[in-house]
Structure formats: C-alpha cells, structure tokens
Amino acid sequence: MLSVANVTMRFGTPADGVTAVDDVSFDIRPGEFVSIIGPSGCGKSTLFNIVAGLQPATSGQVSVEGAAVRGPHPAVGTVFQEESCFPWRSVIDNVAFPLELAGMPRGERHDQARHFIELVGLRGFERRLPSELSGGMRQRVCIARTLAAKPRLLLMDEPFAALDEQTRLLLGDKVLQIQQTLRQTTLLITHSITEAVQLSDRVLVMTYRPGRLKRFVTIDLPRPRTAEVVTSPEFGAAVASLWADLREEASRGMAEAGG
Amino acid sequence: MRRIAPLFGLLAICLLIVLLQFAIGAGIVDEYTVPRPTAIAAALPRLLAEEGILTRFLTTVAETFAAGAAATLVGTGLGAALYRWPLMRRSFEPWVAVLAAAPLVLAYPLFLVLFGRSSSTVVVIAFASALPPVVLQTVAGFSAVRPVLLAVGRSFGLGRAAEFRRVLLPAALPSVFTGLRLALMFGLINVVGVEFLINLGGLGALINDLSERYDLPGTWAAIGFVVLVSVSLFTVLDGGERWLQRRR
Ligand SMILES: Nc1ncnc2c1ncn2[C@@H]1O[C@H](COP(=O)(O)OP(=O)(O)O)[C@@H](O)[C@H]1O
Ligand SMILES: [Mg+2]
Secondary structure, three states: OEEEEEEEEEEEOOOOEEEEEEEEEEEEOOOOEEEEEOOOOOOHHHHHHHHOOOOOOOEEEEEEOOEEOOOOOOOEEEEOOOOOOOOOOOHHHHHOHHHHHOOOOHHHHHHHHHHHHHHOOOOOOOOOOHHHOOHHHHHHHHHHHHHHOOOOEEEEEOOOOOOOHHHHHHHHHHHHHHHHHHOOEEEEEEOOHHHHHHHOOEEEEEOOOOOOEEEEEEOOOOOOOOHHHHOOHHHHHHHHHHHHHHHHHHHHHHHHHOO | OOOHHHHHHHHHHHHHHHHHHHHHHOOOOOOOOOOOHHHHHHHHHHHHHHOOHHHHHHHHHHHHHHHHHHHHHHHHHHHHHHHHOHHHHHHHHHHHHHHHHOOHHHHHHHHHHHHOOOHHHHHHHHHHHHHHHHHHHHHHHHHOOOHHHHHHHHHOOOOHHHHHHHHHHHHHHHHHHHHHHHHHHHHHHHHHHHHHHHOOOOHHHHHHHHHHOOOHHHHHHHHHHHHHHHHHHHHHHHHHHHHHHHHO
16 A cells, blocks of 8 residues: 655755654555654654655655655545644535545535534534634544545544644544544554554554664554553553653653753 | 724714814814814715716726726736745845835826826826735735645645645735735825826815815815725725635
8 A cells, every 4th residue: 555665864965964764664554554653853744744745755765556656646645733724714615625626516525525524523513614613623624624535545644743632532532433434544643652552553663863663563452442442451561562662762852852 | 892883983083073163163273274074064065066076086986996906916916926936036025115115106207207197197106006015915925824734735736726726825815905905095095196296087186176276175075085985995895805705
C-alpha cells in the first residue's frame, strides 16, 4: 500500500543544517493501522509532508500502490496537525468539498457528506459555521472532509495535539470506531503512547536528531479494543515498553534543547 | 439593545440639529455662517425643482461607480499579481503605500491638461485615488491566508487557478471587501471634490454654484444630500457584501 524507502530530509546547507529525517524505511499493508510516535521536534511532521507529497525529500522514495509519490496523491487523504476547516463554508460544505471538486451534484454530495458527518458524531451541526464549533468538533470536520474523498490511505499528523485531554480521549474513541467501521488503512502520527497502543496494529518509534526509526512494535491485542482490552495487563505491558523507549528519546531531546 | 443602538445614534444627531437651531436663534452661532436647519430643509424642494439635483446626483453616483468598479477590477488584479510575485511586491508595495497617502486631487490641473474639462478627468482622478487602498488590502488579505488552508487545497489536488478560486479568494474576501469599501469612499470624496474644483457635472459642481451665489441654505442642503448619498452607498455595499459572504 505505502512504501517508504531510505527517505532522508535535510534542511539548510550541507555544512550547516539539520537532518530532520534520516534514512527512514517502512511499509504499510492494506487495512493496517500504523502509528509513528516520537518526541516533539524529531521530524514527524517533516516525514508526514513527504509521504503526503507536499514536500520532496532530499533523497529516498515514497510510493503509494506501487506508484512513486511526486505530489499529492489522489489515493492519499491528509489530516493536518493544525485545525484546517474553511471558515467560510458550513460544516456540510466543508465535508462535501472534495466531492464538489470531483463535480458531484449538490444533492448527492450532501447526502454523502451527511454520512461522514454522522460517522464523526456531528449530526445536527451540518449548517453551522466552523467558528460556531469547538476545537475538537472542527478537527472532526476536517477528518470527515478527508474521509469524504474516500482515500485508500489516511494520513493524520497529531490531529488531537491542540486539544485538551478529555476531548482527546473522546476523539481517540471516535477514530477507533471509524477504524472499525471503515477498516481504513491509516498512518497516524502522535506523541501519545496510549493512543498509539489503543489504535494501532504496529507502532514505529522515532528517535530525536537525527530522526530515525528506532523500533517497530507489533501490538498484538485483540480487536475491537474495548475498555476491557485497554485495562488488561497486555495493554499495560505494551505501553510500558514503548514508554521506556520514548523516555530515552524525550530526555535526550530535552537535554539538547536545553543546551 | 442592538436594535436600539442605531436609533440612539439617530436621536443624538436630531438633538444636535435642534440644539443648532436654538443656538442660531439665540445668536450664539452666526446665521451667515451656518443657516438654520429649518432654512436648510426648506431649500431642498428648491434644489429638486430648480437646480436639477436629481440629475446631478445620478451623475455623481455614475462617476463614483465607474471609478470604484475600475479600481476594484484593476486593484484586485494588481494585488493578486503582487502577492503572486514576491519580488514585484517588494519593489512596488512601498510605492503603492506612498500613493495611497498622497492627495492626488491636488494634481488636478495635470489631469485637466490630459483629459480636458470633462467627466473623464473626474473619473480618472477618483480612480487613481481609489486604486491604492484596493491593491494594499488585496495583498494583505492574500498574505494573511493560513498556510494550512493552502496545504489542504494542494492535498486535494488543486492547481493554481482552482486554488485561487476556491481557497485564496474566499479566504481573503473580507479583506478585499475592506478595500472596496475604501475604494468607494475615496471614489466618492474625489468625485465630489473634483466636480467642485473644475465646476463640472454632479453634486460637487452644484455646491460650487450655490456657494458662489451665496445661497447658504442651498449649499448646506446640497452638502447634506452628499452625506445621504454616501450613507446609502454604503448600505448598498453592506448588503452586497453579506450576499457574497453567503455565496463564496
Ligand atoms: N522548513 C524547515 N526549515 C528548516 N528546518 C525545519 C523545517 N521544518 C522542520 N524543520 C526542523 O526539522 C525538525 C523536525 O521538525 P518537525 O518535523 O516539525 O518535528 P515534529 O513534527 O516531530 O515535532 C525540527 O528540528 C525543525 O526545526
Ligand atoms: Mg509536528
């Protein structure tokens, strides 16, 4: 489905620059949910932009369904870290945006948009403007808008990073539900360990400067991941093992940032 | 409360007019500088019947719209070009800002030589004064569009033209509208001003005529009429803006 091979991204001049992403390789199979986890500043967004075709890598290849990525790929849907609703469009017209681009008649695209609005739990808010919604609701609109384009690969860059803890948990549940309904192939970038463990088939741990992949962790918990699974010892063990990896990276990041 | 606020404003103006009436009556304000409001109101029918104020009003409005429309078309185009080519923007934006601050109307003799004593001179000067704010507001509006919205557009595969039409323009519309508002405002001020200066055409020329004849109530009534014109112009513009906001 997605294949990332030896992707490296350097910013600045060769003599004086930052290697944000260093020789990263991984694959995602159809239907798989993969999370990339790493401390802030380790190059996650950079990698995201490269995979989304929004920015060319310094070297290496990204291919989607066997075709090399040279720009935004129609099979790939992106949800950005920053909330990105179009403020002049109502919820339903935001969600219907990709369908409108495809030339779908108004009635039909609104019907489809309503389906995705319901999926993210925003039924009844179709006619509202983004300015009338909370941050979490706006991010859900963005998710619905991306899903409406029916991507075969969904990319999400810390979609919950700007939200408060409670909203995060609720939204995490929502994504889990969506994942179970659509069996959507997904690459989620996050810095929340529980989120990664709860949602993913595999978690990739990224290191801080240079941004490399340190470890691939297969999460062998049964689906659906109900509250029972989340409170099980296996879940706790997976979280603890990832936390040990991440603590090392995060403290290294903090030490470097501190001087 | 929101409904009452405009009423309250109107009431305050009425009160001021009544106060003025009494101040003139009491001799505090000289009647040969400011005529009584009642005398000004009484002059209005005369302006309608004898001075053809309605035709002059139409002339002024037509000239203002011509200048405003041209400034809008050319200004948003130039603004978009300055946004699109950063080098051009760095070279020309400071000059546009200088032009926006310059009282171009003072150069009217030059325009008279170029365009003659005609409606063209009025429209061209008004256009030149209205253009810079439209350009500046358009560039500012485009530059303020959040980059992530453009990234969303690109991720959905929008090309340059579609990005402009579906993301940049609607996102910048409020700012562009501020430019249009300024364009009409500067357009109207300059149209009336130049009409006055070259004594040709619409309401400005009428004010010139009346004041030369020492018809003070008539002059003040005509000035009041210009104020009414500008108020109605902006009411129309407001309606248009709301209509476009809903449709973008
Ligand atoms: N356009 C850019 N120019 C220069 N450096 C950049 C640019 N984008 C990101 N970086 C650097 O690359 C590193 C990784 O950034 P980013 O991918 O945003 O991290 P993350 O998303 O994991 O927090 C950071 O050190 C950042 O300073
Ligand atoms: Mg990031």
